[in-house]
Amino acid sequence: MFLPWWSIAIAAALVGFLYKTKANFLAGFIAIAMLWLIKALLIDMNAAVPLADKVAKILLVNSKPLLLVITAALGGLVGGFGALTGSVLRAK
Amino acid sequence: MGGSRIPPLGKFLDPFHGFWQNIESKNHTLPVKLEIPGLKEPVTIVFDSIMIPHVFAQNDEDLYLAQGYVTALHRLWQMEFQTHAAAGRISELIGAGKDDAVLNYDRGQRRLGMVFAAENAFKRMEGDPLANMVANKYADGINAYIQSLSYKDLPLEYKLMDYAPEEWTPLKSALLLRSMAQTLNMGDKDMQMTNALALFGKEMVDLLYPDLEPMGDPIVDRTNRWGFEPLKIEDTPPALPAELIAISGLTTPDPTIGSNNWAVSGSKTKTGAPILCNDPHLNITLPSIWYAIQLHSPSANVMGVSLPGAPGVIIGFNDSIAWGVTNAQRDLVDWYKIKFENNQKEKYELDGVWKETKKVVEKITVRDREIYYDTVVYTHWGPVPYDENYRAENNRKHYAFRWIAHDESEELMTFYKLNRAKNHGDYMKALDHYSSPAQNFVFASVTGDIAMRIQGKFPVRRKGEGKFMLDGSKSASGPQAYIPFDQNVMDKNPERGFVSSANQYPADATYPYYINAVSYEAYRNRRINNILRASSAVTVTDMMKLQNDNYSIKAEEVLPFLLDHLDATGFNDVEKLGYEALKAWDYVYHADSESAPYFEAWWTNLFPLIWDEMRSDEVSLSYPTAWNTINLMKTKPDLEFYDIKSTPEKETLTGLIRASFSTGVNEVQQWKKDKGVSDKAKWADFKDTYIEHLTRTEALGFHVQHGGHANAVNAASRKHGPSWRMIVSVEKDGPKAFATYPGGQSGNPGSVHYSSMLNYWSTGKYFNLLFLQKPEDAGNKVNFTTTLNPK
Numbered sequence: 001m002f003l004p005w006w007s008i009a010i011a012a013a014l015v016g017f018l019y020k021t022k023a024n025f026l027a028g029f030i031a032i033a034m035l036w037l038i039k040a041l042l043i044d045m046n047a048a049v050p051l052a053d054k055v056a057k058i059l060l061v062n063s064k065p066l067l068l069v070i071t072a073a074l075g076g077l078v079g080g081f082g083a084l085t086g087s088v089l090r091a092k
Numbered sequence: 093m094g095g096s097r098i099p100p101l102g103k104f105l106d107p108f109h110g111f112w113q114n115i116e117s118k119n120h121t122l123p124v125k126l127e128i129p130g131l132k133e134p135v136t137i138v139f140d141s142i143m144i145p146h147v148f149a150q151n152d153e154d155l156y157l158a159q160g161y162v163t164a165l166h167r168l169w170q171m172e173f174q175t176h177a178a179a180g181r182i183s184e185l186i187g188a189g190k191d192d193a194v195l196n197y198d199r200g201q202r203r204l205g206m207v208f209a210a211e212n213a214f215k216r217m218e219g220d221p222l223a224n225m226v227a228n229k230y231a232d233g234i235n236a237y238i239q240s241l242s243y244k245d246l247p248l249e250y251k252l253m254d255y256a257p258e259e260w261t262p263l264k265s266a267l268l269l270r271s272m273a274q275t276l277n278m279g280d281k282d283m284q285m286t287n288a289l290a291l292f293g294k295e296m297v298d299l300l301y302p303d304l305e306p307m308g309d310p311i312v313d314r315t316n317r318w319g320f321e322p323l324k325i326e327d328t329p330p331a332l333p334a335e336l337i338a339i340s341g342l343t344t345p346d347p348t349i350g351s352n353n354w355a356v357s358g359s360k361t362k363t364g365a366p367i368l369c370n371d372p373h374l375n376i377t378l379p380s381i382w383y384a385i386q387l388h389s390p391s392a393n394v395m396g397v398s399l400p401g402a403p404g405v406i407i408g409f410n411d412s413i414a415w416g417v418t419n420a421q422r423d424l425v426d427w428y429k430i431k432f433e434n435n436q437k438e439k440y441e442l443d444g445v446w447k448e449t450k451k452v453v454e455k456i457t458v459r460d461r462e463i464y465y466d467t468v469v470y471t472h473w474g475p476v477p478y479d480e481n482y483r484a485e486n487n488r489k490h491y492a493f494r495w496i497a498h499d500e501s502e503e504l505m506t507f508y509k510l511n512r513a514k515n516h517g518d519y520m521k522a523l524d525h526y527s528s529p530a531q532n533f534v535f536a537s538v539t540g541d542i543a544m545r546i547q548g549k550f551p552v553r554r555k556g557e558g559k560f561m562l563d564g565s566k567s568a569s570g571p572q573a574y575i576p577f578d579q580n581v582m583d584k585n586p587e588r589g590f591v592s593s594a595n596q597y598p599a600d601a602t603y604p605y606y607i608n609a610v611s612y613e614a615y616r617n618r619r620i621n622n623i624l625r626a627s628s629a630v631t632v633t634d635m636m637k638l639q640n641d642n643y644s645i646k647a648e649e650v651l652p653f654l655l656d657h658l659d660a661t662g663f664n665d666v667e668k669l670g671y672e673a674l675k676a677w678d679y680v681y682h683a684d685s686e687s688a689p690y691f692e693a694w695w696t697n698l699f700p701l702i703w704d705e706m707r708s709d710e711v712s713l714s715y716p717t718a719w720n721t722i723n724l725m726k727t728k729p730d731l732e733f734y735d736i737k738s739t740p741e742k743e744t745l746t747g748l749i750r751a752s753f754s755t756g757v758n759e760v761q762q763w764k765k766d767k768g769v770s771d772k773a774k775w776a777d778f779k780d781t782y783i784e785h786l787t788r789t790e791a792l793g794f795h796v797q798h799g800g801h802a803n804a805v806n807a808a809s810r811k812h813g814p815s816w817r818m819i820v821s822v823e824k825d826g827p828k829a830f831a832t833y834p835g836g837q838s839g840n841p842g843s844v845h846y847s848s849m850l851n852y853w854s855t856g857k858y859f860n861l862l863f864l865q866k867p868e869d870a871g872n873k874v875n876f877t878t879t880l881n882p883k
Binding site: 036039040043044046047048049051052054055057058059067070071074075078 | 098101102105106107108111112113114115116117118120248252789790791792841842843844846
């Protein structure tokens, strides 16, 4: 993976552009939220030290589950808006 | 410091690129092969079970390139951050800080001439083909690593603070070494002493702050047997200044800061081979100060610890010798009073004429703010740090700052040669390149020699010179000459069968040159010497025990006196409890001690109560040493300082002892209440040794259970202590080395090796260091092997 973090928004936009439905935002949101959540969980499951817990403390979230939810939600927003952008572009 | 800025969250939390990528898996390794630009031939790196790299290169260029690469791989953020801190560039990373605290720190670094000092060191480095090669290849290795990174691979701290690494240069290596010199050799109390002279008079100054405290053994004991003809200089003592310097809050270096090293001759060891020990005491921070490494090339096979950012091994051993360092206590800072022609500060008076100053404009990039420009005036003495723009309270008077480490020097060559030294002669030649920071270099060789040499660039001083502010209008106030290196304090194979140093005074008053320092260590050195003197058939295990020894001679010398002078009538229950614990104490700061917290709380309240006169909002003053305080308590029962200035009553020493006892006991009681400790206060909990991340981010640090005290050989205080414990038995069939440090090889908080040595450190255990002749010898101790191939 050598693409920057926001590349996911472009991918979602592309998908939104190609497959226009009424639930574009939700579809993009769920797809990327799940992707980010699963990736983060996989990393954390195999973690040698509990860094996610420490980062949760640094970000004043204080809970790893909550940090995972925030991670997923952020990914979801990126994906959702990306998909929305794609479908709006097509509509014009 | 860190953590105040919120990182851009999308970027930071993205599990494909953000911080999640810094979480190492349980079986994390490097690729079997890596392609590195700049290499001539393949380099093999064996990583052992504690992640120490064993670097096998086919030539020295590749050796230092690989060292740079592998150090950056584990410590890139730390090495860059430390050099940024040295150069006064932290505002660039995190902004000006609350009340401009960060910006003022940066300005302070620049005004003390830190970059100026590094540039001078760099000048010499550049001029020497060998040093230049070493520094440049090391930089190439770091840059090869930096160039291989994308955002996903950046160390966590870059992601948290949202910035990226810049190119490494050999100047940064010079900055790092100067930063070490700042930690170790920049201490002074000239202004504080000048104020004490004005407030208390010469007689009292001599009583409170004697040049030499006759408390035990000097590092080298050769009374009247120095065997050289000293340089003669014009030796009229400098005139005493008579002024108060209105700068408050100047700090005097903590007198408890220091290190231990010693070498025991084969005549006193069980195997007949010398044993060398070293534990340098520094702020114990994460990522760890030291990076352990073995470097092997056709010209060298050396192992030990390096400073991330500087090539070579700083403390270690090879097939033939072992060496180590402690800080040499010596006054290497002078302040010269400057008279400017006018407030333009373009000229200053020197020997009756106006001499031109040099103005350096420091450009400080501040994150989220405009660039800050700071003009620093330089005289031939050095920079003038305090003026109407910085610490303006004293703006009508100016002082130039002269620091020995402002001068050109070539320390890299010392380590290059020490790494390859075969015998005592090679060690001596290596040290001839060494100027700063002055260190006590301990040595032992396979051929059976042990030695100690106090090496640094030391001015030849007139009696009393350097204690107070000097007259900057006369060039004669400056150093007339430097002590020839072969006349520095040194010793080889002394009759007592060991050499040792623990930051105590270097030599007795028969040494032909006048020496002074901010302070000398008074307790650890005596404990070490007492034990070594009484020992025979010494083993490595004995030495481990000694490095972890928690006995306090200070407590032994002062507690009985305090208890004798404590009026025990009318004690409440809490005081009775404390009193009983103190009476039962064996003066050992072991982790479970219930007495130590009471003593500590008592002493830390009594000391500032006696010296309340030394705290002032207008001027800076310095506390006398603990050793001299105890000496005065025992010999001067009527010292005027026992009276507390701010009260109308006349306090006495016994009154202070009683009052501080109650305060101390109540402090322990309060601590127990706050921590919910129902039983007794244990020393390790009360002391709370804390290994802190460099950004002071709480979640990245560790609290550990550990005994020890600054006055004990195991000088582990709260945030300061043995940063590397090493013991080397220098045996003919190869060195046997044992070591640990409070942290781990990786700088990544997401790696097990961020703190994998911590547990051994806190429990007094050691790793058996793997010293290889060839990569294949690692056997089952190998974690994984990586080959760096030329690209």
